[in-house]
Amino acid sequence: MMELKAAKNRIETSNLPEPVRSASRQLADWLTNLPEAEGRFLTFSHISERYAEAFKEEELLAALSLLARSDFAILEVSGYLDDHDEGPMLLSPSEYREAMASGVLVHPETGDDLGNPADFLHLYFALRS
Amino acid sequence: MISDILASIRGRVSWTAARPLMANCGVPIGQGWDKTIDRVLNESPTCDFEGLNQILLDSILCGNKYTRLHNLSVETRQAWQEAITELSLPSTKASEAFPKLLGANDLSELGTELVPVYVHHNEDGLGLVLTANYPMRRREQIPLNSLDGLSDRFDEVHGVVIGPVQVFAVLWIPHHRDQLELRVDYPKGMQQDDLLGLHGQLFTFAKSLGVSEIGSAIDLFPAVRRFYDDKNEGRVIEMNFVTTTGGQKNEKILRRMGTVDQRSETYHVGGSNALSDDIKIYRIHVEWLIVEDSSRFLPSLFLSAAGPSGTGPGGNPKITGATIGGCSRAAEYEFVIDKLGQKAQLTSSDL
Numbered sequence: 001m002m003e004l005k006a007a008k009n010r011i012e013t014s015n016l017p018e019p020v021r022s023a024s025r026q027l028a029d030w031l032t033n034l035p036e037a038e039g040r041f042l043t044f045s046h047i048s049e050r051y052a053e054a055f056k057e058e059e060l061l062a063a064l065s066l067l068a069r070s071d072f073a074i075l076e077v078s079g080y081l082d083d084h085d086e087g088p089m090l091l092s093p094s095e096y097r098e099a100m101a102s103g104v105l106v107h108p109e110t111g112d113d114l115g116n117p118a119d120f121l122h123l124y125f126a127l128r129s
Numbered sequence: 130m131i132s133d134i135l136a137s138i139r140g141r142v143s144w145t146a147a148r149p150l151m152a153n154c155g156v157p158i159g160q161g162w163d164k165t166i167d168r169v170l171n172e173s174p175t176c177d178f179e180g181l182n183q184i185l186l187d188s189i190l191c192g193n194k195y196t197r198l199h200n201l202s203v204e205t206r207q208a209w210q211e212a213i214t215e216l217s218l219p220s221t222k223a224s225e226a227f228p229k230l231l232g233a234n235d236l237s238e239l240g241t242e243l244v245p246v247y248v249h250h251n252e253d254g255l256g257l258v259l260t261a262n263y264p265m266r267r268r269e270q271i272p273l274n275s276l277d278g279l280s281d282r283f284d285e286v287h288g289v290v291i292g293p294v295q296v297f298a299v300l301w302i303p304h305h306r307d308q309l310e311l312r313v314d315y316p317k318g319m320q321q322d323d324l325l326g327l328h329g330q331l332f333t334f335a336k337s338l339g340v341s342e343i344g345s346a347i348d349l350f351p352a353v354r355r356f357y358d359d360k361n362e363g364r365v366i367e368m369n370f371v372t373t374t375g376g377q378k379n380e381k382i383l384r385r386m387g388t389v390d391q392r393s394e395t396y397h398v399g400g401s402n403a404l405s406d407d408i409k410i411y412r413i414h415v416e417w418l419i420v421e422d423s424s425r426f427l428p429s430l431f432l433s434a435a436g437p438s439g440t441g442p443g444g445n446p447k448i449t450g451a452t453i454g455g456c457s458r459a460a461e462y463e464f465v466i467d468k469l470g471q472k473a474q475l476t477s478s479d480l
Contacts, residue, residue: 037395043385080383082270085317090385097161106161108385111144113161 003031007072023055023063079121093097134181139228141188141263146457154180189297191462194277195315201307209302210255212340243330254303265294298331305372346449353473364390369412409437415456428461429454
């Protein structure tokens with residue numbers, strides 16, 4: 001809770017362009033009131049549907065990037081891939097970072113090099129514990 | 130050659146499980162299998178061959194198995210162990226390669242009937258390992274631009290490839306449980322009918338040894354509800370149940386979603402609490418997390434009935450086999466069998 005309040009303060013005092021600051025503020029407000037158990041798997045599609053009337057996708061992405069990657073981050077970002085047999089297969093945040101940094105996505109089960117992570121991974125976010 | 134061992138491990142162990150095990154044996158790990166093998170070929174590291182062979186042996190004995198348990202008396206258990214110990218195994222390409230898998234040419238010559246290749250002893254028990262060629266059906270997407278005239282009609286085209294896979298079965302007699310365990314590989318993609326056919330082969334082979342009568346497989350259905358009710362026992366990652374409201378539910382946790390337990394997951398709890406009567410569970414998948422030093426092991430148990438009713442006691446279904454997965458070592462397999470024994474409340478003569 002303290003982290004969320006601190007994040008909201010930092011958003012208000014930032015030099016962000018207004019739509020992104022507004023999006024960040026509204027996301028932080030929503031996340032503040034989200035029970036921990038309901039903040040484990042927040043897909044970008046879920047978030048963009050929720051705020052479709054208020055913000056453009058690029059504004060939401062910028063706000064989510066801030067909330068996930070700044071020094072006051074309240075979200076963790078990761079990705080999942082759609083496996084034909086298993087359905088969504090989640091990567092851990094560290095596996096996601098490794099894939100994005102290297103530009104190589106390795107299938108967790110088969111160990112096959114799937115190629116560019118951007119071609120396979122869907123974003124998801126989770127409240128930082 | 131180390132590349133042969135790694136190719137065999139690749140054929141049997143998931144990347145996530147194999148990676149730390151191989152690293153412990155001195156294998157330089159790259160991003161994925163291909164880069165790891167490249168590093169090994171380029172760097173010629175000094176690896177623990179015995180350790181790598183152990184990884185392979187463990188996967189053959191314990192990795193992704195469908196297991197049935199049959200009661201034995203103390204005397205017949207000992208008779209089975211003596212019979213296995215005294216077996217004379219033919220020398221074949223499969224037995225000479227063991228635990229490595231056969232290459233493509235030799236595999237195509239291996240028939241689809243199980244043949245014995247190895248006898249294994251450890252502190253848990255004694256077992257006979259058998260192997261066969263299984264024609265695995267694999268679905269692949271066909272690039273539309275490789276097939277004339279189809280791209281106008283279809284968005285996706287898929288084909289089925291039938292290719293041989295070497296599978297293993299184990300006839301296991303524990304030292305400390307009066308049971309006969311019949312374990313067969315249950316790899317992803319194996320059809321249910323083929324699994325039961327393979328298991329039938331193992332059963333027939335066991336009977337042919339003429340050691341003792343083999344009774345019916347132990348009914349494991351009673352364990353299903355007990356795993357659901359014991360909220361401290363592992364975590365449930367999938368379950369199927371019906372409700373008195375006419376609902377048929379399959380609830381599962383996203384694959385690799387940390388520590389979330391379906392039993393306490395908010396949506397499930399809310400739904401269950403809305404009912405005045407209990408749900409009827411007939412399928413459950415339980416996973417455990419075992420941490421040793423910096424290694425994580427995720428053994429799992431899947432008990433599955435076709436539906437909520439059957440020919441078992443009280444009109445319940447019977448579950449005659451358990452799918453035990455995620456076991457990289459014998460220790461995890463024994464852990465799961467022990468948990469199953471507790472929840473199925475097998476008698477003290479069985480444990």
